[in-house]
Amino acid sequence: MFRLDQEDISFPDPELYDPQDGLMAIGGDLKLERLWFAYQLGLFPWYNEGEEILWWCPDPRFILFPSEIKISKSMKKILRDEVFEFTENKCFEDVMRNCKITERKGQDGTWINEELIDSFVKLHQYGKAKSFEVWQNTELVGGFYGVQVGNIFCGESMFSTVSNASKAGFIHFTTKYQNEWELIDCQIHSEHLESLGAKMIPKQDYLNILKRQRS
Template sequence: MARRPVLLSGDPHAPFPDVSLALRQPDGLLAVGGDLSVPRLLAAYRSGIFPWYSEGQPILWWSPDPRTVFRTGAVHLSSRFRRELRRLRWQVRADTAFDAVVAACAAMPRPGQDGTWIVPGMRRAYAHLHRLGHAHSIEVFDEEGRLAGGIYGVAIGRMFFGESMFSARSGGSKVALAALARWLDERGWPLIDAQVGNPHLESLGAEAWPRARFMDALAALTAAPGLGGSWTGEFGTIPASGLAGPTAD
């Protein structure tokens, strides 16, 4: 008999099933149901699990194998893009436009997807996490002060779980990712969870880790002291041109 995803109880404090029970097809589907309350979401991320579903579906919870991650010191920007960066007068900030970043991510058309998984319930849930200091956005502003790109996700301990990113101008999401990775790397946060890989993420340096390796790293990082509350002051303003690095590749 084919294995089915676990049905979650109505108790948001109930533990998630072990990720070893996740299905192989579709890869990583572990559980169904429950809610998007703060206790449930934080417990999910600590357990290597995230929600991902479409409008009209129940809440679906996933833990794929392999897991896609960025090492914060190894995000790759091509030499051509870094040459372009040196000419840009863009600036990067944190937690100054969270709702706008999430809305832009939801509105971005994505190959192979009909509609968005960032449904209204998800947007409300992550806005609540943001107000409590658990979810953060990195925003890239162009020379006219308009959003050129961004990324948002959840931070627990010294682990950042990337949820989605967007570009309103070419390269906007790359700048957001590179700025976030550098900032985290400087503070001893070694990983960004990218969940599921694709060629674009791989071109930026994403790696596919066996789920067991990811879970081992996750346990230590989520238990480490983190940085709660707003990141705006600590992050400051980073010139995008400063992410270009030395002239030679």
């Protein structure tokens, strides 16, 4: 287990260090430089409130190629009928806070804490983190946020307060950026995203694609 130095933003090389559970390092902090560097390397923070920061690079990696997104007939109708309106980067922090408080089946509590919110808001102000909002009758009813690394969008979390809101938003923006996003990093498996076409690929395949963004 690698313990990070507070004064050094380096990480173990995910191509050389391959722990079975995907946990790459522990500790450090969430300052802007470290957080951005982690995503460029293929790592992301994921830990419970009150724990030390845990940094992950799972193998296999759960991803979605935009060209492979699955859109059901019912969702096509919802999008065609313009049930929702969509915006980008209009209220990043509000999206994060809704992701924090929205209850999810099978989950007790949330991994999104105030430290993460503060750090991701700064990353958003830096132009690297983005939010996508879903509205209905001027009310924010869904959305998701993540980090943009070149042509890879690293999705972090999504929320929905009305049926199909987050799914509609995800489909809308995945389709919109189909020719710009090489892949969407979904990180770890979820049945919701699998139903939309996400799948597992070897970690090395993901890292190879990520390296092209930095070259």
